[in-house]
Amino acid sequence: MDTARFALSRADLRIEAAYIAGGWETGGGHIAVHDPATGLLVGHVPNLGAVAATRAVDAAATALGDWRARSGKERSAVLRRWFDALRDHRDDLASIITGEQGKPLAEARAEVDYGAAFVEWFAEEAKRVQGFVTGGPTADSRITVLRQPVGVVAAVTPWNFPLAMITRKAAPALAVGCTMVLKPSELTPFTALALARLGEEAGIPGGVFNVVTGAPGPIGDVLTGDPRVRKFTFTGSTAIGKMLATRCAATVKRVSLELGGNAPLLVFDDADLEAAVEGALASKFRNAGQTCVCANRVLVQNGIYDAFASQLAERVATMTMGDGFVRDYQIGPLIDDRAVQKARRHVEDALEKGASLLVGGPSAPSHRGSFFRPTVLRDVSPDALLAREETFGPVAGLIRFETDAEAIALANDTPAGLAAYVFTRSADRMTRIAEALEYGMIGLNTGLISSELAPFGGIKESGYGREGGQLGIDDYLVYKTVTRVRTR
Numbered sequence: 001m002d003t004a005r006f007a008l009s010r011a012d013l014r015i016e017a018a019y020i021a022g023g024w025e026t027g028g029g030h031i032a033v034h035d036p037a038t039g040l041l042v043g044h045v046p047n048l049g050a051v052a053a054t055r056a057v058d059a060a061a062t063a064l065g066d067w068r069a070r071s072g073k074e075r076s077a078v079l080r081r082w083f084d085a086l087r088d089h090r091d092d093l094a095s096i097i098t099g100e101q102g103k104p105l106a107e108a109r110a111e112v113d114y115g116a117a118f119v120e121w122f123a124e125e126a127k128r129v130q131g132f133v134t135g136g137p138t139a140d141s142r143i144t145v146l147r148q149p150v151g152v153v154a155a156v157t158p159w160n161f162p163l164a165m166i167t168r169k170a171a172p173a174l175a176v177g178c179t180m181v182l183k184p185s186e187l188t189p190f191t192a193l194a195l196a197r198l199g200e201e202a203g204i205p206g207g208v209f210n211v212v213t214g215a216p217g218p219i220g221d222v223l224t225g226d227p228r229v230r231k232f233t234f235t236g237s238t239a240i241g242k243m244l245a246t247r248c249a250a251t252v253k254r255v256s257l258e259l260g261g262n263a264p265l266l267v268f269d270d271a272d273l274e275a276a277v278e279g280a281l282a283s284k285f286r287n288a289g290q291t292c293v294c295a296n297r298v299l300v301q302n303g304i305y306d307a308f309a310s311q312l313a314e315r316v317a318t319m320t321m322g323d324g325f326v327r328d329y330q331i332g333p334l335i336d337d338r339a340v341q342k343a344r345r346h347v348e349d350a351l352e353k354g355a356s357l358l359v360g361g362p363s364a365p366s367h368r369g370s371f372f373r374p375t376v377l378r379d380v381s382p383d384a385l386l387a388r389e390e391t392f393g394p395v396a397g398l399i400r401f402e403t404d405a406e407a408i409a410l411a412n413d414t415p416a417g418l419a420a421y422v423f424t425r426s427a428d429r430m431t432r433i434a435e436a437l438e439y440g441m442i443g444l445n446t447g448l449i450s451s452e453l454a455p456f457g458g459i460k461e462s463g464y465g466r467e468g469g470q471l472g473i474d475d476y477l478v479y480k481t482v483t484r485v486r487t488r
């Protein structure tokens with residue numbers, strides 16, 4: 001490992017072991033983890049499989065009784081200590097995130113804040129899980145509805161937010177008394193293991209939070225097939241999510257899916273031009289375009305099109321790109337060369353279909369690591385690949401429209417339904433368009449919609465379930481209706 005690149009990270013937080021039943025395991029083969037900015041080896045984690053995954057489910061099932069028996073206030077205190085530990089180790093965690101995912105340190109620190117905020121939020125929610133009591137069908141009867149933890153939870157998470165996508169699931173689950181087996185992305189396992197280490201320090205009992213590293217297939221088969229797992233939560237690509245949800249049906253698990261997006265960003269003639277450009281920059285280029293809520297299609301009304309295109313291109317042309325550790329660059333590397341090839345394919349296809357390049361395009365080969373320059377294309381066809389698929393890279397494709405009706409039709413013309421953005425000064429148009437768009441989340445005159453306070457999730461083929469906010473805890477609770485008749 002290039003120790004200089006983890007200068008900020010204390011050795012005891014970068015752990016080359018899986019975490020099962022409160023113990024650190026180094027057995028089995030190994031998976032190599034690389035730094036996307038340099039291709040350098042970051043380290044190895046155990047390549048565990050079905051046997052270890054089953055032992056983790058054993059541990060979660062064993063720990064469930066005592067953990068759910070604690071009061072919400074007692075679990076809240078443990079989560080609060082976990083939150084404090086994440087904040088105290090903000091720089092250590094950020095350097096681990098940048099080292100294995102590539103985002104610039106400033107974005108990595110912001111992700112630690114974002115992920116820790118879910119732990120803080122659900123430490124508070126842990127004390128407020130409410131049921132209700134009503135009168136029964138006869139004078140001597142009462143009906144009580146309890147909300148209880150669903151039980152053992154399995155979670156599978158992606159590489160693009162290697163900390164926040166985990167705490168967005170683990171915090172509500174542990175808050176209500178569930179236990180968890182997590183399979184993090186094999187591309188970014190060290191962040192998950194650091195979370196487990198800090199959770200151990202905070203007093204999360206062994207078996208309550210388990211991290212199994214290794215081959216996705218065999219581990220996934222156990223997490224989707226073991227009947228003791230009562231809830232399966234996934235964040236990642238639509239194709240994998242569909243397959244895993246299908247596997248869960250055999251044991252009727254509760255499932256929540258946060259899948260891919262294809263977010264339209266609509267700019268109307270009456271928009272505040274500066275706000276629309278800022279919003280497009282924030283939404284499109286966060287994490288080098290590798291978020292599921294990134295603007296994936298930029299739909300611009302004809303009257304403002306040229307002004308918006310030139311101002312966006314001017315700003316993108318000034319963006320700095322490079323190794324997230326070296327300087328505070330704005331654009332880091334993509335996760336791997338496969339992601340670079342996809343972005344390149346989308347740009348080339350759009351150009352073949354009549355678009356023109358305003359700025360950017362594939363990086364010079366001299367650039368080490370999996371970089372792709374921030375790119376703006378204008379006059380993109382709605383039939384271009386980048387309008388049909390999620391680019392998951394720093395490519396903004398501008399598509400023209402004339403009328404409100406045309407904008408809505410273009411925006412909704414996708415199986416995805418995660419996030420959409422609207423820039424207009426008209427309150428009436430905001431209301432009409434927001435209500436007509438088929439998406440789980442809408443940004444009005446903003447490109448940033450994610451926080452621990454806002455229920456996050458999609459509709460259509462972007463998935464179901466909500467994470468964060470007042471709704472995030474529901475996915476980890478079951479209802480129990482108790483009818484009682486007074487004895488004579």
Ligand SMILES: NC(=O)C1=CN([C@@H]2O[C@H](COP(=O)(O)OP(=O)(O)OC[C@H]3O[C@@H](n4cnc5c(N)ncnc54)[C@H](O)[C@@H]3O)[C@@H](O)[C@H]2O)C=CC1
Pocket residue numbers: 156157158159160183184185186216217219220221235236237238240241244258259260261291292390392418
């Ligand atoms: N809606 C949302 O909140 C998010 C959606 N995504 C979507 O995911 C994609 C990029 O993220 P990736 O990590 O590449 O997605 P991915 O779907 O390839 O991987 C996500 C997770 O699934 C696991 N996985 C893959 N195959 C598996 C199998 N057969 N069994 C069990 N687990 C398996 C991976 O190891 C990883 O942990 C994009 O399409 C993006 O839009 C990513 C992050 C958030």
Ligand SMILES: O=C(O)[C@H](O)CS(=O)(=O)O
Pocket residue numbers: 158160161164165235290291292293450456
């Ligand atoms: O995985 C993602 O893309 C995240 O859900 C996006 S966000 O929550 O950071 O906006």
